Amino acid sequence: MSNVLIVVEAQPDGSLRKATLNAITAGKQIVAKTGGELHAVVLAKDAGALANTVKEYGVKVVHAGSAAHLTNFTADVVAPAGAEIATAIKAEFVGAAATQAGRDVMPRIAARLKAAMASEILGVVGSSGADLQFTRPMWAGAVIATVKLGTAIKCFTARTTEFPMAEKAGAGEVKAFAPAAPAKSLQKVVAFKEVKSARPALTEAKVVVSGGRGTKGDFKEIDALADELGAAVGASRAVCDAGWQPNDLQIGQTGKVVAPQLYIAAGISGAIQHIAGMKGSKTIVAINKDAEAPIFQVADYGLVADLFKALPELRAAVKAAK
Ligand SMILES: Cc1cc2nc3c(=O)[nH]c(=O)nc-3n(C[C@H](O)[C@H](O)[C@H](O)COP(=O)(O)OP(=O)(O)OC[C@H]3O[C@@H](n4cnc5c(N)ncnc54)[C@H](O)[C@@H]3O)c2cc1C
Numbered sequence: 330m331s332n333v334l335i336v337v338e339a340q341p342d343g344s345l346r347k348a349t350l351n352a353i354t355a356g357k358q359i360v361a362k363t364g365g366e367l368h369a370v371v372l373a374k375d376a377g378a379l380a381n382t383v384k385e386y387g388v389k390v391v392h393a394g395s396a397a398h399l400t401n402f403t404a405d406v407v408a409p410a411g412a413e414i415a416t417a418i419k420a421e422f423v424g425a426a427a428t429q430a431g432r433d434v435m436p437r438i439a440a441r442l443k444a445a446m447a448s449e450i451l452g453v454v455g456s457s458g459a460d461l462q463f464t465r466p467m468w469a470g471a472v473i474a475t476v477k478l479g480t481a482i483k484c485f486t487a488r489t490t491e492f493p494m495a496e497k498a499g500a501g502e503v504k505a506f507a508p509a510a511p512a513k514s515l516q517k518v519v520a521f522k523e524v525k526s527a528r529p530a531l532t533e534a535k536v537v538v539s540g541g542r543g544t545k546g547d548f549k550e551i552d553a554l555a556d557e558l559g560a561a562v563g564a565s566r567a568v569c570d571a572g573w574q575p576n577d578l579q580i581g582q583t584g585k586v587v588a589p590q591l592y593i594a595a596g597i598s599g600a601i602q603h604i605a606g607m608k609g610s611k612t613i614v615a616i617n618k619d620a621e622a623p624i625f626q627v628a629d630y631g632l633v634a635d636l637f638k639a640l641p642e643l644r645a646a647v648k649a650a651k
Pocket residue numbers: 540541542543544564565566567568579580581582583584585595596597598599600601602603606616617618619622634635636637
């Protein structure tokens with residue numbers, strides 16, 4: 330039977346990271362085609378509480394792997410434990426959300442299971458188990474490939490913007506296990522500094538206001554419009570590489586993938602690597618003083634203007650409309 334195992338990710342406070350619910354939906358889509366069972370694994374110091382949350386989402390069995398060495402969700406301790414339970418339950422498909430942690434952990438689980446891996450899957454296609462294929466972006470999203478993995482066990486990360494969050498759907502069973510500690514661990518967490526922000530998380534925000542090199546590093550107007558709209562702030566890689574904004578605001582091929590209801594890009598040229606991270610947005614607004622900027626090719630609304638003039642006007646209009 331083609332069992333599917335989803336590796337659950339927790340927030341720093343131990344609660345469920347919502348992206349896992351998108352991965353669970355990908356798992357459900359695989360199970361619907363293969364006829365297997367959907368399992369999940371929580372790996373933490375005390376996995377029980379989170380496992381009890383996850384079991385509500387239509388997962389048949391949640392494996393709660395509790396161990397002191399899993400206090401921090403680092404790839405070199407999570408990957409052996411994930412591979413251990415995948416082997417124990419004879420999972421044919423093992424996946425996680427394509428978050429920073431999922432991207433770190435899943436290739437290592439795949440290597441341990443001698444499994445081929447499809448990263449950032451966008452969809453599950455094919456009519457049955459044997460014929461199951463994934464769609465995934467290649468060349469910064471310029472091409473959508475349909476891939477079939479040829480190994481007995483198959484691994485994936487699921488792009489969260491492409492699978493809806495799983496809804497609560499009846500309680501499954503929780504089974505506790507004690508993952509073996511790896512012989513040695515090369516990663517060590519020395520400190521945890523949480524970035525506290527009153528703004529919504531970038532990957533979960535309904536509105537994102539992003540700035541590019543055109544801001545020259547001055548994000549005052551980007552921040553002010555974001556606050557007026559209750560939006561998250563994003564940035565192009567040029568901005569993060571220049572040290573004007575932290576790396577975790579970067580949107581694109583090598584940053585975060587977002588798909589908000591509204592994406593406002595100001596002073597961003599629209600390089601293919603940036604587009605790869607935001608083209609799933611429902612409505613795209615671009616402000617750029619160069620009428621030939623490629624961002625206008627993907628924009629629903631384009632404004633050829635100086636951002637330092639346009640953003641305050643836009644903010645005043647939003648305020649007035651409230
Ligand atoms: C392997 C690889 C991965 C990459 N990954 C990413 C990624 O994840 N995310 C990403 O963003 N990039 C990524 N890049 C970089 C990408 O190719 C571009 O270099 C980058 O996106 C450019 O950022 P930008 O649009 O802010 O800057 P620029 O391309 O320099 O564009 C600045 C724009 O601002 C406009 N402008 C200037 N002044 C104003 C003003 N006053 N008002 C209005 N408009 C103004 C200009 O007309 C211009 O269009 C990657 C590149 C590579 C090779």
